[in-house]
Amino acid sequence: MHLLGPAEIRGLAAELDVRPTKKLGQNFVHDPNTVRRIVELAGVGPADSVLEVGPGLGSLTLGLLLSGATVSAVEIDPVLARRLPETVAQYAPDAASRLTVLTRDALRLAADELPAPPGVLVANLPYNVAVPVVLHLLAELPSLTRALVMVQTEVADRMAAGPGSRIYGVPSVKIAWYGRARKVAPVPRAVFWPVPNVDSALVSFERAAEPVSSVDRETVFAVVDAAFAQRRKTMRGALASWAGSADRAGAVLRAAGIDPGIRGEQLTVQDFARIAQHAPSV
Missing domain, CATH: 1.10.8.100 (rRNA adenine dimethylase, C-terminal domain)
Structure with a gap:
């Protein structure tokens, strides 16, 4: 199985006439080592059913499939969603049967749209929708027991902040309702195309029991x-x-x-x- 590098990413973008947009927060990972690290930190393997949000051109999708996991990829851009199965068939033909692609807005994704309840969320999320997407998916998909998401560093800090911190706020508390978030690693700007003007970081999450069962x-x-x-x-x-x-x-x-x-x-x-x-x- 072959992971996508800078040449493949630019080639796919040119073929599809894709010009990454700020509106959709499109910054594509083109560094295979970063993909391998994300998959390793996510701890996914053949037993896992993974939900990937915003697969883009397929860099991380291929890495997740390489682990042996089954992947449901939710992509809002119809051009990218149509191309993803072809990319997997080209670079990882043996894994193609383990991929399902849904052309959806993750903020409106419903549990019954997925082929099976996913246990893990792994995603590269645009900073402007990162927290709403994570909160929606945790509420909609109780099967999600853990997550590893790549977000803007400031968003990562807010997601993982604890009481008493200057940046502790609504995202921190609402995510804590579902479990524990930790900022685990920075992600260099150079691994993306186009290079973003913000820093990124990986946040891990583990679901826990709701704090109080007697209140909604x-x-x-x-x-x-x-x-x-x-x-x-x-x-x-x-x-x-x-x-x-x-x-x-x-x-x-x-x-x-x-x-x-x-x-x-x-x-x-x-x-x-x-x-x-x-x-x-x-």
């Missing part, structure tokens, strides 16, 4: 959104609209064992779940 996710996420909408405010002030008034917010916080004078960036996902448990009835 939407209620918790509403509290999180309110808490960080105005970061300078204390929780008593930040939750005033959500609770109906600052006084009611204070009462909810005290009932949950939370200091009303604290700010959202100091709270864990478990704290937010406790607040949601005491949500005022409408």
Whole structure:
């Protein structure tokens, strides 16, 4: 099996008349060693059913198939989606039967569209949709137990941030609802074509049990959104609209064992779940 290098990537792009667009966040990996490293860090093998979002020209797809995994690739660009099976048939004919390609927006992907429940997410995600895509897939696909995603470094930092950090916020808490995210490695700009003007990093994720089973996710996420909408405010002030008034917010916080004078960036996902448990009835 042959992985794609710079010449193959440029050749495919020229053949398809593909001009990478900022709108779709298209930066194609053309370094085989980076692909091998991603596959190794993702820990995928013959027993794994992998969901790949944004396969592009197929660099990472080939690497995942090389591991023996079964791959469902979701690509929003119809030109790239049509070409991907041909690329795999050309460079990895023995693996072609283990690839399914769906021309879809990953933000609208439904579980029943996939041939089998995937256990692992591996993807190179555009920075502007990285967090929404990851959160949607974790909610829609409970079968996903782990992930390795390549995102802009600043996004990686926010995804993996813990309470008390300056960059801890909505993405950090919502991802923590599903499990643990860690920033594991930087990715040099030079491995992409075209070369991006931002740095990238790999983030790993492992699913864990939801923090509190007796409260629904939407209620918790509403509290999180309110808490960080105005970061300078204390929780008593930040939750005033959500609770109906600052006084009611204070009462909810005290009932949950939370200091009303604290700010959202100091709270864990478990704290937010406790607040949601005491949500005022409408």
